[in-house]
Amino acid sequence: MVDRVSLSITIGGDLAAALRDDLVARIQSEGLALDYDGEAFGTEDFPADGPLSLYAHEVAWGRADELESFCVEQGLPFVRWSGGSAAQFGPERAVFTGAGEVALFAADEDGNLIIDRDRAERLGSYEAIIAHFVAGDPAVPPLRFLP
Template structure:
């Protein structure tokens, strides 16, 4: 049996209209929502000028595997959080920024990064520990799609 947990992902970067259409299919395949326990994501839920955060419960292993692979292949930055599965695995945050490999961080049930004593000893200084936390706490840029009217404030918020 597959472990299933709650998870969310925040996406950003610039996409062509064609890539956005493919992204919409991946989002639908994962049954993602712009709100916890909300209705299925619809393109009108996206707010131009902001990153796109999506949520789901009962996510296999807490990963959006096809979506994450696609983001990496297209250099679409993302940060994903997944909750812990009791007795099996802890929560985690995964961060992908352009040109990097995804970085994995232990996280608690409210998406706060946590470290162990062994990690503190490995990092060796408060500066290194704070840098570790900073690396996990990236700001994902807005999700921009070709054709967005960037001169208009007050985006569609339906």
């Protein structure tokens, strides 16, 4: 049986308008909405001047792989939080800045970043710990569709 948890994802950046329907299809296939337990996402639901924030309960493994892969392919920054499943996996935050790899950070059930003693010791300094928290909490730019 697949573990299912809550998930939220915020997406921003510039996307070719010709790919708008592809983005909508991926959002819908993941069962994401503008609110937890909200109505299905539609093309009219894009924000006018900010990043797109989406939510769902009961998401398999707490991942939106199809949507996240699309964002990585298109260079769309995103931040995803997913809850944990007892004795299986903990809550996490995934961060993609628009380039490079998706970075994973430990989080709590409220979406706050956390570190344990081992991570703090490996980071080695207060400045490195603060840099870790900054890297895990980037501002997601507005989502814009370009001609």
